[in-house]
Amino acid sequence: xxxxxxxxxxxxxxxxxxxxxxxxxxxxxxxxxxxxxxxxxxxxxxxxxxxxxxxxxxxxxxxxxxxxxxxxxxxxxxxxxxxxxxxxxxxxxxxxxxxxxxxxxxxxxxxxxxxxxxxxxxxxxxxxxxxxxxxxx
Ligand SMILES: [Ca+2]
Ligand SMILES: [Ca+2]
Numbered sequence: 042x043x044x045x046x047x048x049x050x051x052x053x054x055x056x057x058x059x060x061x062x063x064x065x066x067x068x069x070x071x072x073x074x075x076x077x078x079x080x081x082x083x084x085x086x087x088x089x090x091x092x093x094x095x096x097x098x099x100x101x102x103x104x105x106x107x108x109x110x111x112x113x114x115x116x117x118x119x120x121x122x123x124x125x126x127x128x129x130x131x132x133x134x135x136x137x138x139x140x141x142x143x144x145x146x147x148x149x150x151x152x153x154x155x156x157x158x159x160x161x162x163x164x165x166x167x168x169x170x171x172x173x174x175x176x177x178x
Contacts, residue, residue: 077172080168080171080172081168081172084166084168084171086103087099087100087103089102089103093167093168094165094166094167095165095166096164096165096166097153097156097160097164097165100152100156100166101149101152101153104148104149104152105145105149108145108148108149111123111124117144117145118142118143118144119142119143119148120141120142120143134151135147135148135151137150159171
């Protein structure tokens with residue numbers, strides 16, 4: 042996703058990529074370098090209650106929403122055709138049961154590993170953490 046790079050257990054850098062809202066649009070496409078402005082905008086969009094951190098509920102909701110937007114026919118699964126430039130290696134990693142499609146559960150499960158990696162200290166993601174990891178990658 043441009044952002045569901047999401048589907049790579051790439052830890053914090055991957056989260057930074059997937060939090061860049063626009064990047065959450067192409068599950069397996071090459072990840073675009075997110076600008077700080079894009080990251081700030083994505084973070085603000087994910088931080089629904091505007092308390093300055095993205096907690097696990099906001100994270101899941103944001104990602105589930107991105108999934109639904111990508112799921113053009115609304116059947117609850119993403120297939121390669123849902124992406125403009127699918128990276129089949131990454132798609133295959135996300136498709137844990139190998140049925141050729143990515144369910145919401147498969148997509149969220151993959152993302153949760155990243156969330157808890159980035160939010161390991163306090164259970165929430167802060168903007169400075171996101172920016173620092175993005176800058177380091
Ligand atoms: Ca929040
Ligand atoms: Ca699957």
